[in-house]
Amino acid sequence: MSYAIEMRNIRKEFPGIVANDDVTLQVKEGEIHALFGENGAGKSTLMNVLFGLYQPDAGEIYVKGQKVNISDPNDANRLGIGMVHQHFMLIDNFTVAENIILGSEPTRGMALDMDKAVKIVRDLSDRYGLDVDPLKKVEDITIGMQQRVEILKILYRGSNILIFDEPTAVLTPIEIKELIEIMKRLVKEGKSIILITHKLKEIFEACDRCTVIRLGKVIGTVDISDTNPSKLADMMVGRKVNIPVNDSPYAPKEKVLEIKDLTVLDSRKVPAVRKLDLEVHGGEILGIAGVDGNGQTELIEAIAGLRKVHEGQILLNGEDITRLKTRKIIEAGLGYIPEDRHKHGLVLDFTVGENMVLQTYYKKPFAHAGVLQNKVISKKAKQLIKEFDVRTPGEKTLARSLSGGNQQKVVIAREVDRSPKLLIAAQPTRGLDIGAIEFIHNKLLEEKKKGKAVLLVSFELDEILHLSDRIAVIYEGRIIDIVNPKETNENQLGLLMAGRKEAGRQA
Amino acid sequence: MSKLLTSGKYFHILVPLISVVLGLMVGAIIMLAAGYNPILAYQSIVESVFLQPYYTGETIRAMIPLVLAGLSVAFAFRTGLFNIGVEGQLLAGWFVSVATAIFFGHLPKVVLLPLSILAGGIAGGVWGIIPGFLKARFKVHEVISTIMMNYIALYTTNYLIKHYLYTQGERTPNIPDNASLASPMLANLTQGSRLHWGFIVAIIAGLLMWFILWKTTRGYELRAVGFSPGASRYAGINVERNIVLSMAFSGMFAGLAGTMEGLGTYQYMMINASFIGIGFNGIAVALLGLNTVVGVFLSGALFSALQTGGLTMQSDAGVPVDLINIVIALIIFFVGSSYVIKWVLNRLAKRGEKN
Ligand SMILES: Nc1ncnc2c1ncn2[C@@H]1O[C@H](COP(=O)(O)OP(=O)(O)OP(=O)(O)O)[C@@H](O)[C@H]1O
Ligand SMILES: [Mg+2]
Numbered sequence: 001m002s003y004a005i006e007m008r009n010i011r012k013e014f015p016g017i018v019a020n021d022d023v024t025l026q027v028k029e030g031e032i033h034a035l036f037g038e039n040g041a042g043k044s045t046l047m048n049v050l051f052g053l054y055q056p057d058a059g060e061i062y063v064k065g066q067k068v069n070i071s072d073p074n075d076a077n078r079l080g081i082g083m084v085h086q087h088f089m090l091i092d093n094f095t096v097a098e099n100i101i102l103g104s105e106p107t108r109g110m111a112l113d114m115d116k117a118v119k120i121v122r123d124l125s126d127r128y129g130l131d132v133d134p135l136k137k138v139e140d141i142t143i144g145m146q147q148r149v150e151i152l153k154i155l156y157r158g159s160n161i162l163i164f165d166e167p168t169a170v171l172t173p174i175e176i177k178e179l180i181e182i183m184k185r186l187v188k189e190g191k192s193i194i195l196i197t198h199k200l201k202e203i204f205e206a207c208d209r210c211t212v213i214r215l216g217k218v219i220g221t222v223d224i225s226d227t228n229p230s231k232l233a234d235m236m237v238g239r240k241v242n243i244p245v246n247d248s249p250y251a252p253k254e255k256v257l258e259i260k261d262l263t264v265l266d267s268r269k270v271p272a273v274r275k276l277d278l279e280v281h282g283g284e285i286l287g288i289a290g291v292d293g294n295g296q297t298e299l300i301e302a303i304a305g306l307r308k309v310h311e312g313q314i315l316l317n318g319e320d321i322t323r324l325k326t327r328k329i330i331e332a333g334l335g336y337i338p339e340d341r342h343k344h345g346l347v348l349d350f351t352v353g354e355n356m357v358l359q360t361y362y363k364k365p366f367a368h369a370g371v372l373q374n375k376v377i378s379k380k381a382k383q384l385i386k387e388f389d390v391r392t393p394g395e396k397t398l399a400r401s402l403s404g405g406n407q408q409k410v411v412i413a414r415e416v417d418r419s420p421k422l423l424i425a426a427q428p429t430r431g432l433d434i435g436a437i438e439f440i441h442n443k444l445l446e447e448k449k450k451g452k453a454v455l456l457v458s459f460e461l462d463e464i465l466h467l468s469d470r471i472a473v474i475y476e477g478r479i480i481d482i483v484n485p486k487e488t489n490e491n492q493l494g495l496l497m498a499g500r501k502e503a504g505r506q507a
Numbered sequence: 508m509s510k511l512l513t514s515g516k517y518f519h520i521l522v523p524l525i526s527v528v529l530g531l532m533v534g535a536i537i538m539l540a541a542g543y544n545p546i547l548a549y550q551s552i553v554e555s556v557f558l559q560p561y562y563t564g565e566t567i568r569a570m571i572p573l574v575l576a577g578l579s580v581a582f583a584f585r586t587g588l589f590n591i592g593v594e595g596q597l598l599a600g601w602f603v604s605v606a607t608a609i610f611f612g613h614l615p616k617v618v619l620l621p622l623s624i625l626a627g628g629i630a631g632g633v634w635g636i637i638p639g640f641l642k643a644r645f646k647v648h649e650v651i652s653t654i655m656m657n658y659i660a661l662y663t664t665n666y667l668i669k670h671y672l673y674t675q676g677e678r679t680p681n682i683p684d685n686a687s688l689a690s691p692m693l694a695n696l697t698q699g700s701r702l703h704w705g706f707i708v709a710i711i712a713g714l715l716m717w718f719i720l721w722k723t724t725r726g727y728e729l730r731a732v733g734f735s736p737g738a739s740r741y742a743g744i745n746v747e748r749n750i751v752l753s754m755a756f757s758g759m760f761a762g763l764a765g766t767m768e769g770l771g772t773y774q775y776m777m778i779n780a781s782f783i784g785i786g787f788n789g790i791a792v793a794l795l796g797l798n799t800v801v802g803v804f805l806s807g808a809l810f811s812a813l814q815t816g817g818l819t820m821q822s823d824a825g826v827p828v829d830l831i832n833i834v835i836a837l838i839i840f841f842v843g844s845s846y847v848i849k850w851v852l853n854r855l856a857k858r859g860e861k862n
Contacts (some may be wrong), residue, residue: 306740306741325743325745326740326741326742326743328743329743330743336741338741340737343737343738344737344738344741345741346738347731347734347738347739348734348735349734349735350730350731354731358731358738359743361727362724362727370723370725371724372722372724372727374722
């Protein structure tokens with residue numbers, strides 16, 4: 001039998017690192033094939049090779065048994081290979097239909113036939129149950145729908161082999177369910193899918209087989225029906241994984257963060273946080289649960305001095321920081337792992353070393369009289385790279401060229417190492433592999449044990465339930481309830497997050 | 508070889524090198540088509556610049572303001588700003604340095620010369636701070652505001668000269684010797700060229716830029732803000748202040764470029780009917796020099812050599828000097844379209860890998 005895709009003995013090197021080493025991947029027709037591996041294992045690299053974005057240093061690619069040469073994405077398209085990238089490539093103020101046909105527009109005579117385009121898109125959308133309105137502008141639709149537009153785009157080009165690189169990292173739980181449904185429908189229609197994800201749950205729900213990669217090498221390919229989640233996780237990391245739970249006793253100390261009657265406006269000058277009260281103590285992890293867009297971002301930004309406080313007061317260790325500048329707040333003891341590591345967590349074009357001192361570069365011992373002490377910075381960076389197991393050729397490497405998970409480790413290393421009194425962690429494990437999640441959860445728990453206050457914001461209810469000592473549910477800018485994780489469940493949290501306090505109390 | 512092309516350090520250096528070669532080649536083709544001998548033309552440039560002291564001196568002399576203008580553009584660019592206002596900052600620096608020199612002419616040289624240079628640099632810096640402030644405070648794009656500042660500088664300096672410092676010949680009086688950078692020794696050495704001590708100022712400026720950007724906490728902030736205002740803000744860096752500061756430094760380098768013309772080359776300032784162009788050439792110098800200090804010196808040298816040597820080309824090879832301006836324009840064009848060159852290189856490299 002010939003495979004839909006067969007990549008044989010692929011090798012791809014980057015300066016200082018072998019990203020793919022003798023990798024062989026065989027994808028059967030009509031299957032969903034998972035690609036599973038640690039951050040920086042080389043999954044995206046392998047897929048970029050298949051999609052013609054990178055040229056392999058060695059190895060061969062076969063499509064339906066035919067040896068092929070893929071020198072750019074156009075070649076890939078011609079061979080029926082399509083890719084949904086993690087960062088969408090849509091034009092915001094074009095309509096859905098315009099985005100989809102861009103590059104191969106249907107014409108009548110010389111003119112663009114927009115009616116026909118709309119009809120094609122609508123038919124495709126119906127056929128695969130994608131539920132996309134071709135006439136809407138991309139800027140007006142949700143992230144989940146934008147992703148479906150990306151899928152339509154490759155279906156429109158007639159692709160049979162669909163690559164999804166971490167499609168679920170940006171989706172809500174409901175959107176993830178929908179996406180899995182869609183993928184299942186696609187393979188029923190004869191498409192083959194390669195899915196990269198860090199979430200075992202998704203692999204076991206959606207996939208037929210799974211290839212595990214570690215440090216650029218293939219560890220093995222398994223049938224999902226023959227394995228179980230913990231086996232697969234161990235296989236990927238190469239040791240036993242224990243996602244830690246918060247089992248140290250809950251012994252809150254002094255108030256570290258105190259928020260009184262806080263009102264914060266969003267960018268449109270509408271209150272996003274409304275008269276919110278909250279306290280976080282030393283020695284506790286307070287989890288904030290809530291549906292995206294209920295004021296979480298504005299709340300954190302207000303604490304960090306990045307957004308103006310409209311009304312109310314914020315105290316850090318008893319000191320009023322309501323009107324202080326970000327730098328002063330950081331100096332007063334704030335650590336912050338921002339949600340968007342690319343935009344806010346890292347200067348991507350700085351080296352790893354430079355990024356490690358982003359808040360401390362001006363202080364001793366990293367600077368003397370305004371002059372940077374590059375040797376000291378290098379030494380510190382090397383130490384953190386080792387301590388936090390950041391996979392990088394060295395501290396002189398640009399942050400941009402690290403894999404997503406390792407970029408996050410740089411941010412976490414920097415923030416935790418400063419040992420702040422209050423650590424805000426916003427989506428700290430988004431896009432991270434299980435090993436890295438274990439590591440980061442351990443770090444957060446250590447901070448708790450050290451008596452620091454941790455404010456955790458996450459859309460992953462698992463994570464909130466696992467780590468928190470108390471869970472504050474935010475809804476429309478208010479904390480509508482604070483619950484004990486030991487006495488609650490996903491169901492109750494779900495109701496509370498939807499603003500149904502009474503129902504939530506009874507559940 | 509193909510790996511060498513696309514990977515790592517050498518790749519980005521290739522683009523300007525190829526641009527220069529392409530510029531010279533296409534220039535040669537145009538000369539051929541117009542019935543001139545390009546080999547003779549280029550030969551006369553090289554011979555004059557390297558073998559005739561006068562032209563060597565004049566080349567270095569032309570380099571001084573060009574390099575400073577290039578440093579100005581590169582500094583702003585390193586911090587994420589596009590300073591089109593070098594021309595105006597240069598004029599401001601030129602005027603203020605000359606005015607200071609004339610006004611305080613009674614002071615001894617050890618005081619007056621540094622004072623005039625400083626005044627010129629500060630004037631350029633102030634001219635840069637204004638658009639910097641407008642950007643930081645009101646989000647006015649610096650490209651627009653610096654272009655407007657150029658016109659304000661042009662007409663203001665003309666007005667001030669006309670009304671307060673006018674002398675025959677549509678210019679200011681000469682500056683006193685006490686404030687001059689000119690040097691009979693350097694002139695003698697180069698058979699009467701206008702080479703002056705300003706080259707030392709340019710070298711110091713280059714070292715200063717390198718030191719500030721790469722060795723100081725201030726430079727760290729400036730670069731961080733240039734690369735990622737978002738991450739900088741989250742790290743507690745004052746983005747607005749660094750934008751203003753960056754424009755101040757950039758403007759200072761531009762102001763010094765003008766100062767060099769005032770205290771060095773000309774010893775006065777003339778009324779300018781239109782822009783003198785050094786500021787705009789500085790953009791090309793910075794681009795070709797990849798916004799690095801060494802690169803700016805190299806590309807500044809190249810442009811100056813072509814311009815100065817172009818004069819002998821006319822007499823020695825009978826090729827009109829306009830043609831050398833075409834060559835310069837071509838090089839700028841190719842650098843500007845570096846995207847195309849990169850694309851071609853990538854294709855070549857890929858082809859190489861396959862075979
Ligand atoms: N363009 C590049 N230049 C240099 N190194 C790179 C480049 N792209 C990837 N790498 C390196 O190659 C390795 C594999 O990266 P890749 O992005 O394929 O990992 P990944 O498995 O997709 O990880 P993640 O799950 O974190 O996305 C990493 O060590 C990364 O730093
Ligand atoms: Mg990846």
